[in-house]
Amino acid sequence: MPDSGYPWPIETTRLDNGLRVVVSEDRTAPAVAVNLWYDVGSRHEPAGQSGFAHLFEHLMFEGSVNVAKTEHMKLIQGAGGSLNATTNPDRTNYFETVPAEHLELALWLEADRMGGLVPALTQETLDNQRDVVKNERRQRYENVPYGDAWLRLLPMLYPPGHPYHHATIGSMADLNAADLATFQAFHQTYYAPNNAVLTVVGDAPAAEVFALADKYFGALPARADIPPAPDGRTVTPTGQPVRETVTADVPAPRVYVAHRTYPFGSPGYDVATVLATVLGSGRGSRLYQRLADGERIAQPDLVGAYGVDLAHAPAPLIATATARPGVTAERLAEGLAEVVDELATVPVTAAELDRAKALLSTSWWRQMATVDGRADTLGRYATQFGDPATAGERLPALLAVTAEQIAEAAAEVLGAADRATLSYLPEETA
Amino acid sequence: MTLIAARPGPGTARPYRFPAVVRRTVAGGQVVAAHLPGQNLAVALLLLDAGAGREPVGKEGVGGVLAKALEEGTAQRDATTYALAVEGLGTELVTGLDWDSFQVSVQVPVDRLTAAVELLAEAVRTPRLDPADVRRVRDDEATALRMDWANPGPRADAALRADLFGVENRWGRPMYGDPDSVAGLDVDDVTVFHSEWFIRPGTLVVAGDLDRIDLDALGAAAFAGTGGGPVERGGPIEVPLREQRRIILVDRPGSVQSTLRLGHPAPHRAHPDHVPMTLAGTVLGGAFTSRLNHLIREVRGYTYGIRGEFGTSRRFGRFMVSSGVQTAVTAPALVEAVGEITRTQVGGVTEDELAVARSWRAGQLSVELQSPRSIASALTTLVVHDLPDDYHARLRADLLAADVEQVSAAAAAHLHPEALTLVVEGDAAVIRDELTAAGLAPLADPTS
Numbered sequence: 001m002p003d004s005g006y007p008w009p010i011e012t013t014r015l016d017n018g019l020r021v022v023v024s025e026d027r028t029a030p031a032v033a034v035n036l037w038y039d040v041g042s043r044h045e046p047a048g049q050s051g052f053a054h055l056f057e058h059l060m061f062e063g064s065v066n067v068a069k070t071e072h073m074k075l076i077q078g079a080g081g082s083l084n085a086t087t088n089p090d091r092t093n094y095f096e097t098v099p100a101e102h103l104e105l106a107l108w109l110e111a112d113r114m115g116g117l118v119p120a121l122t123q124e125t126l127d128n129q130r131d132v133v134k135n136e137r138r139q140r141y142e143n144v145p146y147g148d149a150w151l152r153l154l155p156m157l158y159p160p161g162h163p164y165h166h167a168t169i170g171s172m173a174d175l176n177a178a179d180l181a182t183f184q185a186f187h188q189t190y191y192a193p194n195n196a197v198l199t200v201v202g203d204a205p206a207a208e209v210f211a212l213a214d215k216y217f218g219a220l221p222a223r224a225d226i227p228p229a230p231d232g233r234t235v236t237p238t239g240q241p242v243r244e245t246v247t248a249d250v251p252a253p254r255v256y257v258a259h260r261t262y263p264f265g266s267p268g269y270d271v272a273t274v275l276a277t278v279l280g281s282g283r284g285s286r287l288y289q290r291l292a293d294g295e296r297i298a299q300p301d302l303v304g305a306y307g308v309d310l311a312h313a314p315a316p317l318i319a320t321a322t323a324r325p326g327v328t329a330e331r332l333a334e335g336l337a338e339v340v341d342e343l344a345t346v347p348v349t350a351a352e353l354d355r356a357k358a359l360l361s362t363s364w365w366r367q368m369a370t371v372d373g374r375a376d377t378l379g380r381y382a383t384q385f386g387d388p389a390t391a392g393e394r395l396p397a398l399l400a401v402t403a404e405q406i407a408e409a410a411a412e413v414l415g416a417a418d419r420a421t422l423s424y425l426p427e428e429t430a
Numbered sequence: 431m432t433l434i435a436a437r438p439g440p441g442t443a444r445p446y447r448f449p450a451v452v453r454r455t456v457a458g459g460q461v462v463a464a465h466l467p468g469q470n471l472a473v474a475l476l477l478l479d480a481g482a483g484r485e486p487v488g489k490e491g492v493g494g495v496l497a498k499a500l501e502e503g504t505a506q507r508d509a510t511t512y513a514l515a516v517e518g519l520g521t522e523l524v525t526g527l528d529w530d531s532f533q534v535s536v537q538v539p540v541d542r543l544t545a546a547v548e549l550l551a552e553a554v555r556t557p558r559l560d561p562a563d564v565r566r567v568r569d570d571e572a573t574a575l576r577m578d579w580a581n582p583g584p585r586a587d588a589a590l591r592a593d594l595f596g597v598e599n600r601w602g603r604p605m606y607g608d609p610d611s612v613a614g615l616d617v618d619d620v621t622v623f624h625s626e627w628f629i630r631p632g633t634l635v636v637a638g639d640l641d642r643i644d645l646d647a648l649g650a651a652a653f654a655g656t657g658g659g660p661v662e663r664g665g666p667i668e669v670p671l672r673e674q675r676r677i678i679l680v681d682r683p684g685s686v687q688s689t690l691r692l693g694h695p696a697p698h699r700a701h702p703d704h705v706p707m708t709l710a711g712t713v714l715g716g717a718f719t720s721r722l723n724h725l726i727r728e729v730r731g732y733t734y735g736i737r738g739e740f741g742t743s744r745r746f747g748r749f750m751v752s753s754g755v756q757t758a759v760t761a762p763a764l765v766e767a768v769g770e771i772t773r774t775q776v777g778g779v780t781e782d783e784l785a786v787a788r789s790w791r792a793g794q795l796s797v798e799l800q801s802p803r804s805i806a807s808a809l810t811t812l813v814v815h816d817l818p819d820d821y822h823a824r825l826r827a828d829l830l831a832a833d834v835e836q837v838s839a840a841a842a843a844h845l846h847p848e849a850l851t852l853v854v855e856g857d858a859a860v861i862r863d864e865l866t867a868a869g870l871a872p873l874a875d876p877t878s
Contacts, residue, residue, distance in 0.1 A: 080793010130730025
């Protein structure tokens with residue numbers, strides 16, 4: 001294996017208007033990935049505007065000055081490409097992978113919606129996409145058992161006013177109240193070239209991409225005063241565990257145990273990543289071995305732990321288990337807490353550590369196996385840490401984590417006093 | 431104006447190339463591999479003729495239980511030791527099945543591939559299958575299905591499948607079985623299914639940098655101790671269309687959305703109309719830009735998304751539309767969806783729409799075939815459907831050559847809006863009267 005997690009060339013430039021351009025050429029396949037990270041997410045939303053960053057992402061597909069409504073999708077798919085966009089608390093990303101001969105089309109489309117969305121934005125479009133997003137909320141959060149767990153966990157972990165207190169999907173009330181002027185202002189505020197990173201990976205030389213980027217994006221004006229999101233880096237622990245129990249139409253008791261750890265990108269988060277893998281990834285993990293196999297109180301397919309890789313505040317680490325028939329939520333919560341507690345007291349063995357690192361290595365290379373996976377990674381590191389080449393440091397850093405560091409991190413951030421526990425109980429047993 | 435108004439045209443396309451395919455017979459089994467130079471990751475996938483179509487009627491889900499039981503220890507080591515060995519290489523044992531095949535695979539950095547395949551073979555060929563473990567796995571699988579069936583979708587899927595294909599047939603029952611069928615399995619069902627289908631050599635599919643992979647060693651590991659030849663797979667099954675459209679209502683009290691599954695039987699995978707049929711399905715519902723998604727999502731705002739496609743396996747196929755729509759608009763969404771299916775069947779497709787559909791399907795053959803996992807999946811298609819090494823290049827040419835007449839003819843021949851079964855899983859008390867009043871079709875008793 002290479003020493004770096006990113007053994008491909010990376011070239012960067014910055015246009016006069018502040019747009020950062022990252023290129024990583026790889027001519028293996030005749031495909032090219034175009035990816036834009038805008039440094040705006042739901043953490044920027046003020047009270048009363050929850051869900052706006054994500055609803056705005058939808059509006060970006062609905063036409064701009066030179067692109068008719070729904071034409072963006074049609075042009076990319078008509079070029080043979082795949083495309084999508086996502087919004088999370090930290091950022092919004094837009095991406096398409098196209099056969100390499102359509103690179104210029106993709107750049108033209110992205111430039112048009114970066115620089116020319118507002119004149120094309122209509123009340124009709126807003127109303128339509130508001131309905132679509134409300135259906136997305138119903139489908140993903142309201143109409144499925146446990147679907148609202150994430151919506152409940154965030155306010156348990158982050159206090160009111162914290163940028164991660166509310167979920168990206170937003171509330172129905174705020175979505176209903178969204179007006180056109182707010183979205184016009186949202187675009188003018190955040191969708192500026194100096195608030196974005198354009199990454200192109202695949203069958204395209206850097207010099208060509210830089211020239212095309214300048215051609216299509218170069219004349220878009222920078223914005224001088226982009227307001228930052230509220231600072232959430234410091235979350236003062238209350239010293240009291242938080243518990244919430246929900247009785248709902250769910251098929252079995254389920255428990256989530258959540259903690260704030262460290263921001264993504266920090267050394268602490270690397271430790272938390274390995275720790276989460278030791279704790280809850282795979283059949284060899286502690287949670288599986290103890291709760292699914294050993295005590296047999298958890299359903300084997302539904303036990304696990306993972307970090308949520310947010311960069312602007314101590315990021316969540318979540319462990320979860322669902323009860324086998326006859327097992328109570330209380331028993332399950334005790335079991336989960338025990339296994340989490342032991343991370344500080346029962347040293348991680350060499351075999352556990354090797355297993356976790358092997359799984360993380362495969363996971364890293366899987367992300368690197370496609371041009372789109374690489375583009376999103378480089379865009380992230382350029383946006384959040386100022387240098388795409390730092391992406392290559394992540395895997396070596398994960399592989400350098402020690403058992404001692406895991407025990408220290410567990411003692412520091414996984415204490416029972418800092419724990420949020422969310423339990424679901426089926427209605428009939430309530 | 432700071433924007434450039436003129437839309438750029440395409441540059442010069444590089445020729446399409448699917449990775450070089452290598453086929454080899456090793457130790458009584460077949461190895462089919464694709465060369466991905468420079469890839470750090472490699473995938474090996476053992477393909478067995480042990481899909482859901484091989485499960486006896488009444489034993490639905492036995493393949494899924496066996497899949498889980500494979501990891502409960504082998505002749506050589508217990509479950510925990512096995513898990514640590516596999517995961518210590520950086521992979522999990524990934525199992526899956528469809529109607530035509532059972533698949534078990536590993537994905538690892540290329541230098542660990544032989545060790546991973548040895549472990550894969552150990553679980554597949556020599557699982558311990560201790561009766562107490564098998565019973566526990568069965569109970570866990572039944573519970574897992576119960577969990578899954580608490581979500582919207584599985585019950586609607588089952589109702590549609592039963593109505594299309596008949597519950598007396600294996601292919602009229604859920605592919606993974608249901609909570610009751612799995613709960614009713616016994617240890618012998620599992621061990622017999624293993625001895626019948628998991629000892630035959632099968633095919634080992636490999637995707638990775640073949641300069642760093644010893645295919646003979648992989649084949650020797652995968653096929654050691656196997657025996658028995660291929661078994662006749664059966665021809666296409668004739669499935670009659672319904673004479674009249676019908677609605678099946680699956681009650682989900684309090685649901686804020688209605689889950690829609692609309693479908694009818696369609697040709698099997700080897701049908702000569704496969705390409706034009708796929709394109710007709712793409713224009714109607716197979717892409718974000720399709721007619722259904724445009725109208726129901728982008729114009730009406732009834733849903734987060736709606737898809738419609740022909741789905742095909744070796745012996746049968748079907749056309750199906752699926753969506754989740756807000757409860758209050760269930761009836762108008764159904765009316766509009768049936769309207770678009772009818773319009774496509776009657777009027778065919780336009781050149782403008784087809785241009786997008788054919789370019790998209792063709793382009794996906796390069797854009798979506800990058801990772802070892804996706805290439806392995808493409809190789810699996812070659813094996814399961816007896817296709818040649820240059821299949822993907824030929825498919826690409828066929829897609830690009832399909833014209834409006836061919837695709838419209840396929841839409842006319844293979845869409846049957848009057849024979850649709852419309853399954854609606856939603857709050858019956860709220861939507862029943864509205865569905866009846868919509869006049870689309872009579873409400874059927876799902877058991878008839």
